[in-house]
Amino acid sequence: MNYQETLHYLFTKLPMFSRIGAAAFKKDLTNTIRLCNALGDPQNKFKSIHIAGTNGKGSTSHMLAAVLQEAGYKTGLYTSPHLKDFRERIKINGVMCDEDFVVDFTERIQPLINEIEPSFFEITVAMAFDYFAKHEVDVAVIEVGLGGRFDSTNIITPELSVITNIGWDHMNLLGDTLAKIAFEKAGIIKKNIPVVIGEAIAETRPVFDSAAIDSPIVYAEDHLYVTDWTLQNHLLTVEVAEKKTGTHHSYQLDLPGIYQTKNLLTVLQAAHQLHMMGWRTGTETVRKALPHVKRLTGLHGRWEVIHEHPVVVLDVGHNIDGMTQINKQIELSTYHRLHIVIGMVKDKEIDPVLGLLPKHATYYFTQAQIPRALGAEDLLAAANKHGLKGNTFKNVNAALQDALSHAHKEDMILVCGSVFLVGEVTIL
Incomplete structure (x- = not known):
């Protein structure tokens, strides 16, 4: 198969959530585990950061990837869905994966596809993990597709887990209350792995606390708040204060949506947690990266x-x-x-x-x-x-x-x- 034939095969042969909805979502990680086992468990060959949430997880993933790139790390980024090109889902330092790799991977895994009949998303997750392992990334930012607990990405053991927020979406799959939705998102929390929560409310905070009983948990809004913002020439300047010290920092983003102020606090707290773990993600690195997120990562479609x-x-x-x-x-x-x-x-x-x-x-x-x-x-x-x-x-x-x-x-x-x-x- 050539590249276009391969895409046609992936889009039409495999159950695809964007096309058919809930029927493509499997509350089971078995297929992803089988696929990755056959590939030599690539998800264990690189460090990762796992990001879930109802809204903002895409922007947060791209911002954090930009910070890691600015710090000099070879950074993988897995997101979904794509806007124009399938390969947007799998990038290293902002560059989409090769067409030849997509073809080769699909041909290699085709016998197993025929055997276990995985979904489109299960295949793309395995493809991303294989690509990142083969290219020996220093770290990969992995965005959850849907929910968390049963999402195909949830076979990784990350350096850090991040949950941006909880809102009303996919209730037919995740539950009809915010607490139930939070429970599904909290499924990415791993024992002894730190987790950053961007926004929480009275209904969701106990769910996160319970899920993180054996994990260090940090709520970004308990530590940081936005004091002011200005928007000029499609650049967003945000003034952020630390609650404990009162120290102010100014950040400029090339993502002009005002809603990015919330995502910014999540990113800042995540970068801080990584910095305390030895990663080069201090304030100055963050400040240098954020005005160039679109250039560094190729993010589109956010205002x-x-x-x-x-x-x-x-x-x-x-x-x-x-x-x-x-x-x-x-x-x-x-x-x-x-x-x-x-x-x-x-x-x-x-x-x-x-x-x-x-x-x-x-x-x-x-x-x-x-x-x-x-x-x-x-x-x-x-x-x-x-x-x-x-x-x-x-x-x-x-x-x-x-x-x-x-x-x-x-x-x-x-x-x-x-x-x-x-x-x-x-x-x-």
Whole structure:
């Protein structure tokens, strides 16, 4: 098989959550263990940092990877899903894995695929671990795909575990209370391995404390808080104070979403914990890395401005908490008229998310080209109940083209609602 044939095989042969949803999620690590055993257990051949959470785990993973790269470590980064290129999932120092490796790996593991019928995600996790081991990375930042306890990534024993926050997402798989969701995320906590919690509430903190009974646990919000922030030229400057000493530090991020202030505290506390363990992740290294996260790691889709006059923004926020943060960012933005291109998937909390969106915007309802996508007409019908008005379009690029044709130079166009929708934007 060549590379394109290999991708076709991976996308169509294997159960893929982004395509079919819950049917592809297995509450069992057996297949991942079998795959990695066959590969010589590559997950044990490099050091790792494990990151879970409802929102912010992607941004946090990329920021922490940037810090480690800035410190001089050969740094692997495994994230999901991808936006444009499958190989975005597996990077070393910001460079995507080789096409030849994807082909070779798939051919090597194909007999076992036929035998155990793993999911797409189980294969990609094993692929990432094999790639990082073969290239002898110093450390790999591993982002959880879904949940934590039964996520395929959860066969590693990391240097540090990180849980960004707990919110409402994937309740059909993780539970119908925040405590139940927290329990699943807390499944990445390992005995005697430190864990950093970004945000916790009264309902989730006891869950984390219980899960970390044999592990050092640190809550970032108990040690740090944001005193101020400014946004200028798509750069976010954040003033952070230490609660114990009152010491202030200023950090500049090339990720302009205001919600990154929360992720920043998680990253700072994680870097501090690593520094105390002997890693070169002190304050100055962090300060040098954060203005260059996109360049160092290739992160996209987090309040990403891809066009000026009119401003066109891409954001992968799609659940209740993510859309709440997007709405706050909209309120802080300056524009003449607001245009929102939106598409969602069927298994999300559609009504609560739509209820958060501004009624004064003009909407362009569309859908990603995947089976899980909610049809544009169905989305329009649901949106109308919340007073959101607009037209439907067959795909995101047709919707965005129409928005551009109606927007003035001082307007803002936002594309959001689904990672897959954002990934299909090609016209700019």
